[in-house]
Amino acid sequence: MKRIIFLLIFLLPVTSFGQLKYTFTSEPDSATVYVNGEEDCTTPCVSRVYWRAASKDVGKVVFTVKAEGYTTWSDSLFEKPKKFDHSFRARLKPEVTKFDFDSEVAPITFEKILTVGLEEDQVIGEIREGNQVEEEIEWHAYFKSDFNKSISAFYEMADRSGFPTSRSEIKKETLFQAQIKTLPRRPRFIVGVEISDVNVMQEESQFGNLSRGYEVRVKTRLRAKWQVFDKVENKIVEEYENIGTFNSRNYRRTYDFSLVGAINNSAADFLKNSRLNELVGESRSKTDQFISAGSDNHEEILIGSKAKETFASLSSMVQSTSPACVTVITEMGHGSGVVIDPSGLILTSYHVIEDANQVDVKFNNGLTLGADVIVYDDSSDVVLMRVKGKEFAYLSPAPEASTILGMEVITIGTPSSPDLGQSIARGIVSGRRMDEELEYIQIDMAVSPGNSGGPLLDSHGRILGIVKSKIVDEGVEGIGFAVPIETALKKLRISVGE
Numbered sequence: 001m002k003r004i005i006f007l008l009i010f011l012l013p014v015t016s017f018g019q020l021k022y023t024f025t026s027e028p029d030s031a032t033v034y035v036n037g038e039e040d041c042t043t044p045c046v047s048r049v050y051w052r053a054a055s056k057d058v059g060k061v062v063f064t065v066k067a068e069g070y071t072t073w074s075d076s077l078f079e080k081p082k083k084f085d086h087s088f089r090a091r092l093k094p095e096v097t098k099f100d101f102d103s104e105v106a107p108i109t110f111e112k113i114l115t116v117g118l119e120e121d122q123v124i125g126e127i128r129e130g131n132q133v134e135e136e137i138e139w140h141a142y143f144k145s146d147f148n149k150s151i152s153a154f155y156e157m158a159d160r161s162g163f164p165t166s167r168s169e170i171k172k173e174t175l176f177q178a179q180i181k182t183l184p185r186r187p188r189f190i191v192g193v194e195i196s197d198v199n200v201m202q203e204e205s206q207f208g209n210l211s212r213g214y215e216v217r218v219k220t221r222l223r224a225k226w227q228v229f230d231k232v233e234n235k236i237v238e239e240y241e242n243i244g245t246f247n248s249r250n251y252r253r254t255y256d257f258s259l260v261g262a263i264n265n266s267a268a269d270f271l272k273n274s275r276l277n278e279l280v281g282e283s284r285s286k287t288d289q290f291i292s293a294g295s296d297n298h299e300e301i302l303i304g305s306k307a308k309e310t311f312a313s314l315s316s317m318v319q320s321t322s323p324a325c326v327t328v329i330t331e332m333g334h335g336s337g338v339v340i341d342p343s344g345l346i347l348t349s350y351h352v353i354e355d356a357n358q359v360d361v362k363f364n365n366g367l368t369l370g371a372d373v374i375v376y377d378d379s380s381d382v383v384l385m386r387v388k389g390k391e392f393a394y395l396s397p398a399p400e401a402s403t404i405l406g407m408e409v410i411t412i413g414t415p416s417s418p419d420l421g422q423s424i425a426r427g428i429v430s431g432r433r434m435d436e437e438l439e440y441i442q443i444d445m446a447v448s449p450g451n452s453g454g455p456l457l458d459s460h461g462r463i464l465g466i467v468k469s470k471i472v473d474e475g476v477e478g479i480g481f482a483v484p485i486e487t488a489l490k491k492l493r494i495s496v497g498e
Helices: 002-017 051-055 141-161 166-171 259-273 276-281 314-324 485-491
Strands: 019-027 032-035 038-042 045-050 061-066 073-077 085-091 108-115 123-129 132-138 189-205 215-230 235-250 301-303 325-330 333-341 345-348 360-362 368-377 382-387 408-413 423-435 438-444 455-457 463-470 480-484 494-496
Touching: 019 061, 032 045, 038 045, 045 051, 061 085, 073 085, 108 141, 108 166, 132 189, 141 166, 141 259, 189 259, 189 276, 215 259, 215 276, 235 259, 235 276, 259 276, 314 325, 314 408, 325 345, 325 408, 333 408, 333 463, 345 463, 382 485, 408 463, 438 463, 463 485, 480 485, 485 494
Parallel strands: 019 085, 108 189, 123 189, 301 494
Antiparallel strands: 019 045, 032 038, 032 061, 061 073, 123 132, 189 215, 215 235, 325 333, 325 360, 333 345, 345 382, 360 368, 368 382, 408 423, 408 455, 423 438, 438 480, 455 463, 463 480
């Protein structure tokens, strides 16, 4: 009985006032551990806490791990745990600077991590035990397998910084998104980094800080050259070099040399201190700079006209008109278009170039020129662009009310590939249809997505409309639509001269 009483007396303070043992390690190494706001130890370390004493004032025990330049890790105990021995590895994220960007700025995307000057089996460091070199560390291609972790970390840091990214755009999903037909904006800036001069020092010793009998410290250093490519300017607009470092500690021999941590720290510095935030903050994707037809800044545009021509055959008409029919190319794909003035004015569908960063126009002779958008009207899906030059072959609009049911029409466009430019489709006008207060020309011909923006022509080579779309449904074929040329001209405030 005395033994039982003694045992109960002994266990009572242990269960009521028992000391809790918390072993902390961290990434990066040498972070400071706080208990309820009071500095306790530096990782790796053991924090010993009496539950009742620690929780007396606040009703809980809060463990916090901090390191300069990193986010804070925290965990809380709201009731006394049943176990007395716990281990935590706090993985801290690099701190970032929060930028407040306009909602319309162009997104960024990450291209790749490229290693420069690192050959297979090249010595990049050494493993030491005390003062003795035990083994050389060699570079191997399989180290690159972890680069995807750094790419994901880059996007995570960019999102926390407020940058719009290609991944954050993809996440902007809504219910019925397919029906709403909203697409992510296209990135304007592409980020990439070259990694060189990697150096790793791994030090191993017995009787480590936590008395586990073995301790491994890894110090990694590398040089990074960050580059930013602007799709609109079509050139590299920023280069930023820095040194990425990372220190870690383990209790087993490791071949994880903290390359990811070093790259991540380099990326955090790049996002914080490079000109990327200025470039993004001052920019828009190219279509964000377009002038809407409803804007007060848009003035009326006058274009020339041709006399009505008569052709002996369809073939001769096509040969005469095809030099004015073009392929419109963006980073999303391609469509078709038509030159309507010798000064280089081009009509196409707005959806062909919407959210594009770069718009190019390819002529039937192979010449490719960059195009600038003058004005657009998204409600009727038409846009007017200009290429630099003069004396371009062009086609004139047909007079209003020239479209007759049953009349033969053709379109010259680029159906499925830019290599298929100047392809001809032939059919008839099969109707005039209303959709959301806009009238469209219904056509009976094979219209492919790449034909969007191309001209619908009459037998005189005059423009009746701008090809818009086709009906895609099971059992339905040969039903397409075009925006009447008179609608396009009116919406874009284009007048035809004598």
